[in-house]
Amino acid sequence: MISGPGGASFSVTQLLFIVKPYQFNPMRLENKVALITGGSGGIGRETAILFAKEGAKIVVTDVNDVGGQETADEIVKNGGEAYFLHSDVSKAADCEAAVAFTEEKFGKLNVIFNNAGIMHSDDDNAVTTEEAIWDLTMNINAKGVFLGCKYGIPALQRAGGGSIINTASFVAILGAATPQVAYTASKGAVLALTRELAVIHARENIRVNALCPGPLRTELLMKFLNTEEKKQRRLVHIPMGRFGEAKEMAYAALFLASDEASFVTGTDFLVDGGITSAYVTPL
Template sequence: MSDINEDGLKKAIEQVKGAVGDKLVSAIKLEYKKADVSKETDVKALVDHVESWGGVDIMFNNAGIMHPKDDGALNTEDSIWDLTQNINVKGVFYGCKHAIASLLANKKKGSIINTGSFVGLMGAATPQIAYTASKGAVLAITRELAVCYAQSGIRVNSLCPGPLNTPLLQAFLDTEEKKTRRTVHLPMGRFGEAIEQAKAAVFLASDDASYVTGQDFLVDGGLTRAYVTGLPPSTGVPAGPENVLFGK
C-alpha cells in the first residue's frame, strides 16, 4: 500500500487490519511505503520492493487529485493543469509501466486497475477541465495497454466511479449550487460510497473477472445512462420554419 500521505497510510493499514481480523493479518504480509506517483523513481521503487515477494500480481493505480481551483478553460491556471496531469496521468502511466515490466519478467498473469471516472466518458456538470482531461487520458491508456498485453495474460481495466461521498468531492462541491448541479443527475438520488468502489476493484482484481479487460467499468449509480436534467435558463429553440411546431 502506498500514498504520499504517510499519516493517511498508517490509518489505512490499521483499518485493513481491523477489517480482516487478527488471524488473517498474521497470515499475510502487509506493508506500506510513502511515494509520490508523479515521480517515476518512486513508482519503480515500489514495484522493485515487491520483487522479493515474487513480483506484482495486482496493481491498483488509485492515486489522484481534483484540485479545488480546477475550473473551466478560461480560468484554470497552468500550475493546476500540470499538477493534475502529473499525478492523475503520469502516475497511472508509471504504475502500469512498471507493473507490466514486473509481470513479464516473472512470467505471470495479472490484473491492473486504473481509477478513471464517469467524466472520462461525458462532460462534467461543473467546470473541472484539468480533471476531466486527465481521466479521459486514463481511459485511453487503459484501452491501449489492455489490447497490447491481452495475450500475455495481463488484464487492464478502468474503474469509473460516479460522484462519491468522499472528502475530495465534498471539498470541490463547496457550494449548494455545485452540489445540486451534481445530485440532480443521480438516478439513485445519492452519492456513491467508497466501499462500493472497493468491492468493484476486488472483482476486477479477481479470477472472477478473468475474461474482462479493456473496460471502462462503470460504478456510477446509473449516472451515465440517465436522461440529463438541464438547469435554467434554456438556450431556446432555433428560429426557422422547420421549428414552427416547437415555437421560436
Template sequence: MPNRLVNKVAIVTGGGSGIGLESALLFADEGAKVVVADLNLDAANRAVALIAQKTPNAQAIAVKTDVGNEAQVKALVDTAVKTYGRLDIMFNNAGIMHPEDDNAITTEERVWDLTMQVNVKGVWFGCKYAVQAMRANPTPVGGSIINTASFVGLMGAATPQIAYTASKGAVLAMTRELAMIHAREGIRCNSICPGPLKTPLLMNFLDTAEKRDRRLVHLPMGRFGEAIEIAQAACFLASNESSYITGTDFKVDGGLTSCYVTPLGEPALEPPSSLVPKQ
C-alpha cells in the same frame, strides 16, 4: 465468494483514504498481501493498522509514494516484489482534483500540469512497472491492472474541471491501449469509472449545499456513492472472476452515464446499511 485474492500480491496507490483505503481493506480481507502506497505515510500506516485490526492474519506494508515521480513508483513496485515475491494486482487509484481547476480560460497552467503529472503520468508509471513485474512472475504469469478513471471521462459537464476531466479521458484511452498490447501476456487492464462519491476528494470540491444539490439532481439513484462500492468493483476486476474482462470502462456510477431524465417524485435510495461506514 470469500478469499477471492488468496496468494495474490496487490499494490493500492492512494491507499490511505477514500477508495484506496476501502480497497486495501477489502483486498486484505479477501486474502491478498497488500502494499498500501500513499503520499501521506501516516495515512498509509493507519491503513495498515486498520487492516491488521480487521483481518488479523493479513500481510500488509505501507510505502510513501508520490505517483507522479517515476523513481518512486519503480521503488514501490520493487518493494512489493522484494517483500512478497511477485505482483499480481496493480490498482492505480491515486489522483487529485485541484480546487482551482475550472474552465479552459481560467485554469492556470500549473494546475493543469500538476493534475496531469499525478492523474496521467502517475497511472502510466504504475502500468509501466507493473507490467514488467507481472511478466517476471513465476507461474501463473500475468496479472490485473486497474486504473481509476471517472464518469467525467465519458461525458461532458457544465460544472467545469477541465484538467481533471481531460486527465480521466487520458486514463480511459491509455487503459484500452494497454489492454490490447498485453492481452496475450495474461495481463488484463481495466478502468473503473466511479460516479460522484461521498469521499473527501469530492466533498471538499462540492463545498456548498448548492454544489452538492446540483450534482444530486442528475443521479438516478438520488445519492452519492460510497467508496466501498468502488472497492467492490475493483476487487472483482482484481480477482479471477473477471478473467475474461480486459479493456473495459467499468461504470460504477448509480446510472449517471446512462441517464437522460432522472426520476421525479421518488425518494432517493439509501446505500445498503452494510456499506455505510460506521461512525
C-alpha cells in the same frame, strides 16, 4: 441418508458433493499480492482493506504517511499482511521503488490498482485554469497511471500475468457543465491508456481495466462540492438519488482484480448510480 428439501433423500457423500463448491470456496484474492496507490483514504483505503479480507497481501502507497500507515495497520490488526510505503506517483523513481518493494516483501506482484488522484479546487475552465494546475493534475492523474504501468507490467510478466485497475471517472465519458477541465482531461487520458495497454498485453495473461466511479461521498469530491446547493445540483442528475460510497468502488475493483473477471479487459467499468445513462432522472 439425510432428508433434503421436498422430502428428497441424500447420502452423506452426495450431500458433500452438493455443498462443497460453496463450503470450501477460497477467498477471491487468495495467494495474490496487490499494490494500491492512493491508499491513505477513500477508494484506496476501502479497497486495500477489502482485498486483504479476500486473502491478498497488500502494499499501500501514498504521500500521506499518516493515512497510509493507518490503512496498513488496520489490515495487520485484522490478521492480514500489509506494508505502507511513501510514494509520489508522479515520480518515476518512486513508482519503480514501489514495485521493487512489493516484490522484495512478498516475492511477486499480481494486482496493480493505480488509484492515486487529485481534483484541485482551482481547476476550472480552459480560460481560467492555470498552467501549473493543469500540469499538477496531469502529472498525478495521468502520468502517475502511466508510471504505475511502466514499472508494474514487468512484475506482472514475471508473475505469469495479473490485473491492472486504473481509476478513471465518469467525467471522462460524460461532459459536465461544472467545469474541471484538467481533471476531466486527465481521466480521459487514463481511459485511452487503459485500452491501449489492454490490447498490447492481452495475450500475456495481463488484464487492464479502467474503473469509472460516479460522484462519490468522499473527501475528494465533498471538498469540491462544498455547499449544499452544489451537492443538490449534482444529485439531481443521479438516477439513484445519492452519492456513491468508496466501499462500493472497492467491490467493483475486487471483481476486476479477481479471476472472476478473467475475460474482462480494456473496459470502461462504470459504477456511477446510472448518471451516464440518464437524460432526465426519475421524479
